[in-house]
Every structure is written in C-alpha cells, then in structure tokens.
Amino acid sequence: MYKKILVAVDGSDISRKTLHVAVEEAKAWGSDLTVVYVLETGMFEDIPADQKMEYIRNLFEQQGNNVFEYAEDLGKEAGVKVDTIFKEGHAGIEIIHAAEETGADLIVIGSHGRSDIEQILLGSVSAHVVRHSTVSTLVVRV
Numbered sequence: 061m062y063k064k065i066l067v068a069v070d071g072s073d074i075s076r077k078t079l080h081v082a083v084e085e086a087k088a089w090g091s092d093l094t095v096v097y098v099l100e101t102g103m104f105e106d107i108p109a110d111q112k113m114e115y116i117r118n119l120f121e122q123q124g125n126n127v128f129e130y131a132e133d134l135g136k137e138a139g140v141k142v143d144t145i146f147k148e149g150h151a152g153i154e155i156i157h158a159a160e161e162t163g164a165d166l167i168v169i170g171s172h173g174r175s176d177i178e179q180i181l182l183g184s185v186s187a188h189v190v191r192h193s194t195v196s197t198l199v200v201r202v
Contacts, residue, residue: 061089062086062089062091062166062196063089063165064163064165064166065085065089065092065094065165065166066094066095066096066158066162066166067079067093067094067131067168068096068097068151068155069097069127070097070098070151070170071097072170074172076127077170077200077202078168078170078200078202079127079130079131080134081168081198081200082168083138084138085166085168086135086138086140087138087139087140091140092143093131093135093140094142094143094145094162094164095145096144096145096158097123097124097127097144098155099121099146100149101148121146124146131144151185151188152185152188152189152192155167155189159195164195165195166195166198167193167195167196167197167198168198169186169197169199169200170186170199170200170202171186171199171200171202172184172186
C-alpha cells in the first residue's frame with residue numbers, strides 16, 4: 061500500500077523511536093524510506109551571526125549527520141533502502157515539502173519533539189504536518 065515513506069527526525073530519543081517504527085513500516089510494506097532532518101532556522105533569524113551561532117549551527121548539522129548514519133545502519137539491518145534529506149527552515153513546512161519532493165505516500169512523525177518547552181515556543185510540528193499534509197500521516201505516540 062505504501063511505496064515511499066518519509067520519516068521526520070530531530071535527533072531526540074523520541075525521534076529514534078519514531079525512526080524504528082518507520083523502518084518496521086517500510087519493511088512490512090516493502091517501501092523505500094526517506095529520512096528528513098530539518099534545521100529549524102526560525103530560531104536563529106533575529107540573532108546576529110557570530111562565532112557562537114555558527115558553532116551552534118554546526119552542532120545541529122552534526123546531529124543531523126549522526127541521525128542519518130544511525131538511520132542508514134538501522135535500515136541496512138532491516139533490509140530497507142534508506143535515503144536522507146537535510147533541510148533548513150520551518151520544520152513543519154519543510155517536512156511537507158520533502159514529502160512532495162520524494163513522492164511519499166506516508167509521513168511518519170513523532171507526537172512531539174525534543175522537549176515540551178520547544179513545543180510551546182515553536183508550535184507543534186506534528187500538528188502542522190497532520191493539518192497541512194496531503195498524504196497519510198502516522199503520528200507515533202511515544
């Protein structure tokens with residue numbers, strides 16, 4: 061039923077659990093899996109660029125690369141083809157764009173992100189995706 065699955069990750073323990081669910085879904089359906097990590101640049105827009113901000117940005121990029129390596133290893137173990145996409149911008153919008161770009165027919169996303177504080181400050185990414193996506197969305201409660 062699902063040929064292309066997109067899973068959104070942010071490096072948290074919650075997103076790792078979501079990734080496991082996505083890999084199992086891809087294995088069950090014989091689907092390709094694309095993992096998307098979005099560097100939420102909205103947090104940095106009003107802050108002048110300096111060495112500290114560049115350092116923080118590099119840390120987030122490295123976190124994304126670490127998640128990609130983990131996803132690729134997990135996929136290899138399960139016999140699932142895994143592709144990765146790194147995006148910058150508003151997470152909800154970029155996840156939907158990634159689904160459109162890859163032709164995904166299922167989005168898998170965690171019920172919440174890194175922390176409850178981020179959810180209050182940034183809004184719920186999963187709620188945005190569910191509300192605005194044109195394809196089925198599986199919200200993993202963890």
